[in-house]
Amino acid sequence: MPTLSSLLQKLQVPHDGKPLSVLRNPDLEPIPYHKRKWGFWSFFAYWGLPNFSAATFSIGSATLSLGLNIKQSIGAIVVSNIIITLYTSMNSNPGYKYHIGYTLDQRMLFGIYGSGIGIIFRVGLSVVLYGYLSWMGALCLNLIFSSWSKSYMNMKNTFPESVPMTRRDCIAFLIFQLIQMPLSFVHPRKINRAGVCCCFMAMFSIIGILAYMVNKNGGPGPIYYEGMDLDSSQRAWMWILAITVWYSGISPVMANQSDYSRYSSNKKQMHLGIALGICFAGTFAPVAGMFSASASQQLYGEALWLPTDMVLKWLEDDYSAKARCAAFFIGLSFTSTQIIVNMTQNGYACGMDLAGIFPKYINITRGTIFVQLISWVVQPWTFFNTTSAFLNSMTSFGIFTTPIMAINVVDYYFVRKTRIAISDLFTLDKNGAFWFYHGFNLRSIFALAVGVALGLPGLVFSVNTSLPINEGMNNFFNGYTFFSVIVSGVLYYILVLIFPIRQRVGVVDAKDYFNAFSPEECLELNMEPYSEELEEEYIGLELGNVGSRTRPNPEDIEKNEGRYTPSETEIVVVKNLEKKD
Numbered sequence: 165m166p167t168l169s170s171l172l173q174k175l176q177v178p179h180d181g182k183p184l185s186v187l188r189n190p191d192l193e194p195i196p197y198h199k200r201k202w203g204f205w206s207f208f209a210y211w212g213l214p215n216f217s218a219a220t221f222s223i224g225s226a227t228l229s230l231g232l233n234i235k236q237s238i239g240a241i242v243v244s245n246i247i248i249t250l251y252t253s254m255n256s257n258p259g260y261k262y263h264i265g266y267t268l269d270q271r272m273l274f275g276i277y278g279s280g281i282g283i284i285f286r287v288g289l290s291v292v293l294y295g296y297l298s299w300m301g302a303l304c305l306n307l308i309f310s311s312w313s314k315s316y317m318n319m320k321n322t323f324p325e326s327v328p329m330t331r332r333d334c335i336a337f338l339i340f341q342l343i344q345m346p347l348s349f350v351h352p353r354k355i356n357r358a359g360v361c362c363c364f365m366a367m368f369s370i371i372g373i374l375a376y377m378v379n380k381n382g383g384p385g386p387i388y389y390e391g392m393d394l395d396s397s398q399r400a401w402m403w404i405l406a407i408t409v410w411y412s413g414i415s416p417v418m419a420n421q422s423d424y425s426r427y428s429s430n431k432k433q434m435h436l437g438i439a440l441g442i443c444f445a446g447t448f449a450p451v452a453g454m455f456s457a458s459a460s461q462q463l464y465g466e467a468l469w470l471p472t473d474m475v476l477k478w479l480e481d482d483y484s485a486k487a488r489c490a491a492f493f494i495g496l497s498f499t500s501t502q503i504i505v506n507m508t509q510n511g512y513a514c515g516m517d518l519a520g521i522f523p524k525y526i527n528i529t530r531g532t533i534f535v536q537l538i539s540w541v542v543q544p545w546t547f548f549n550t551t552s553a554f555l556n557s558m559t560s561f562g563i564f565t566t567p568i569m570a571i572n573v574v575d576y577y578f579v580r581k582t583r584i585a586i587s588d589l590f591t592l593d594k595n596g597a598f599w600f601y602h603g604f605n606l607r608s609i610f611a612l613a614v615g616v617a618l619g620l621p622g623l624v625f626s627v628n629t630s631l632p633i634n635e636g637m638n639n640f641f642n643g644y645t646f647f648s649v650i651v652s653g654v655l656y657y658i659l660v661l662i663f664p665i666r667q668r669v670g671v672v673d674a675k676d677y678f679n680a681f682s683p684e685e686c687l688e689l690n691m692e693p694y695s696e697e698l699e700e701e702y703i704g705l706e707l708g709n710v711g712s713r714t715r716p717n718p719e720d721i722e723k724n725e726g727r728y729t730p731s732e733t734e735i736v737v738v739k740n741l742e743k744k745d
Contacts, residue, residue, distance in 0.1 A: 177519075177527040187276070188590045189523040191516065194263040194680035195426045199353065202424070204433040206356035209363040210424060211252075211441025213505045214414060215449050216366035218498050219300055222469040223413070224454035227406045231394050234387060234454045238447070240406035245446045247645065248411055249439050252418045254573045256438070259422025260431055261582065263680050266420040266513070267520030268589045272580075273571055274612075276592060277603030281612070283517045285564045287535075289416045290514035293561070294506055295539035296547055298344070301502030302337035303472040307495025309336065310479055311488040317479060329545040337545075341536065344503055344511070348532040352512040353427045359504045365497035367445070373471055373494065374452040377459040385458030387467060405642040408562070410450075412645070415562035417509045419569055423516055424508070471498065511535055560623050563644060567615030570653035571608050579660050583670045587677055597668035607659035615652030619644045 182190050202210075214220060227237040258269055266286065270279035310317035321330040329337075347355070378384060394402060428434040453469065460468040460477075468474045475494050478487045515531030526534075576582060588597035600606070622641020625633045640647050672689050679694040686693040 172525075176524050177530065184524055185590070187523060187592070189519060189527055191519050191527045192265070192267060192523060194586060194678045195353070196679050197263075197682040197685070200263070200427050200429045201353065202356055202427040202434070203429055204437040205360050207424075207428070207434050207437025208441040208445075209356065209359040209437075210508065211438055212363040212445040213359055213366070213501050214417065214509065215441065215445035216363060216370060217300070217449075217501050217505055218304055218471050219297070219413070220446070220449045221370060221453035221471050222457075223410060223450045224457060225467075225469040226409050227450075228387070228454070230402045230406055230409075231392060231398070232402055232406055233390050233392050234458065236392065236399070236403070237406060237454065238451055240403050241410055241450050242443075242447055243403075244407040244410040244645075245443045247407065248414060248418065248446070249442045251569060251649075252421050252438055252442065253435050254577070255418055255569050256421040256425035256434065257582070258572070258576050258584070259425035260428050260434060262584050262586055263426040264584075264586065264589070265423040265426055265516055267423075267516055268586075269422050269572060270520070270568075271589050271598050272584060273568070273575055273605065273608050275600040275603045275605040276589075276596070276598055278600070278605055278609055280521060281609060282568050283520050285568070286416065286420060287514055287517045289561055289564065290510045290517065291535055291539055292542050292544075293416060294510040294514070294535050295542040295544035297502055297506040297510065298340055298539060299333075299337055299544035299547070301344075301499055301506065302333055302340045303470065304495055304498035304502055305336045305340050305343075306332060307472055307475050307491045308499060310476060311491040311495065314479075314483050317476070317483075333545070337540075340499070340502075341540070344507060345533070345536055347503070347507050348511065348515075348529050348536065352424070352508060352516075352528065355504065355508060356427075358500075359508065362497070362500040362504050363445075366501040367448075369494045369497040370449055370452050370471075372490070373474060374456055376490075377456040377463070377474065381459035381463050383459070384455045385460070385462045387458035387461050388455065401639065401642060404646070408642060408645045412560065412562035414446075415565045415569075416513075419565040420509075420513050420516075423513060507532070560626075563616055563619040563623060563641075563648070566644060566648040567612045567652035570615070570649040571611055571656045574653045574657050575608070578657060579665065579669065581670050583672050585668055585671045585673050586680075587673050588668065595667065597671065599667060600665070605665075607663060607665075608656055611652045611656035611659060614655055615648045618651060619648060 176184060177189050177191075179190050182193075223241075224234070224237055227240060228234070232240065258272075259265060267279070267283060270282035273279070274281050306317075316332065319330075319332040321332070323329065323331055323334070392399065425434060453471075456471075456474065457467045457469050460466070460474060464477060468477060471494065475491045479491055481487075511532040512528055514535040515526075515528035515533075518526045518531035518534060519528060576584075585597045591599075592603070593599065598605075618637070619641050621634060621637035622639075622644075625631055625638050626641070673691060675692040676686055676694040681689065681691060681693070683693055685691075
């Protein structure tokens, strides 16, 4: 139908004459080297922001609820941060070396069609976490409004008791959502400077809260001196569960690390920024939160874990200019932190993922707007209703992302030996490196399914406490930070050994078709640098457009040290493809 065809044409994403297909749009292509500007401070802020946030400040409530004391909780957090740094660094290298994001990474792991599995997992988590962090951002925004108006702070709640939120929080939630929406039109790589500024604002706010609470109380408070009633076996498992609680809340960010490591201009600076952002910020903020909550126990008769609750308590006790000023600046720092964190780690991430599912019609901006509009459906206010609901939600996210990260590391380092043919990520050619079996890599899909399935019973036990608990399954869930990595990663490698991958393993493109690599990178990869002549060439679009491609004999590839020079039959003229498309 001409009308329908015309409508679909108008709905296509803006692409400025660049190739557009069912597998490709400008937001999915590798990042050109002249656009890669992220250095040490950008990556420090990227990881410092979630760690200097209100949610991380209050994580001690979850670890202490397991029966650990403050000292044991700090130890578990330190160990967890080391593990997170290791996982993140290893998971970020494909994005740094080949400048591709999580979406294309899934095509490498699960196949051109199978990539939808990993993408859908990440989209679902993005929607949940976007709503969760938006609600937390609304609580921070309340500090600003409360510092402006005492009547707003004391607003009467007109909602029934069955609704787990107040009228004041609902208003702030709606406003916070509106504040975030214009940022959908800002490209993710351009938000790093704002992130650095907000990161340091939040860090100084945490320092201020800690100094004020401990100084006013005259010490760290009673919780700090509490002991433990756990035996050695129970303590060991609670350590593992505490590590999982802390790790799981940040695991979706680790999974899509390639989305941002592809913006890196320097590998050493990237890894150093990641390490300090995780280990320093990720340890200091929870420790400050536990000390502040311990002091609040003695000062106010109850432990206040959220910084928003502490600051509101200051205003309730003394609505003076000094308290209002402190509330405003603390509220501003935490609110801005929540905005940047939510956009970079959930909003933009979801936009990138949806662009991989519908490249012709969804780009990062459109996908981000989608998650913004739908995130309220998850009812994030219920996450804050009880401690158990909060804990369960925090410990479930990594079940889905941890096996993906394990498979990614094994595939990139041990199977492909850090060599990827990027052009094959954009083709439906059956001879492509990532076509596998009808577009699905059954090895990785099976390894993922096993890793996820083994963790689900423990999740069910944690939600429905009336069920009889299988101790083995429950322990696997409590320690899936380690166990899922071993199960899925090792299983995938064994399957590759039993059923070897036949298509172009360990091969890189002979030419820089995407203008993504610097001259130094091209020299290192033995790749022909980009030139204007290559503007009319590119490997891979839709099978109906590209026709058949001649593939080399695997023995010839081995003789040439894994490198492959394409024949003339592999060159595709974009101008003709666009006319056909």
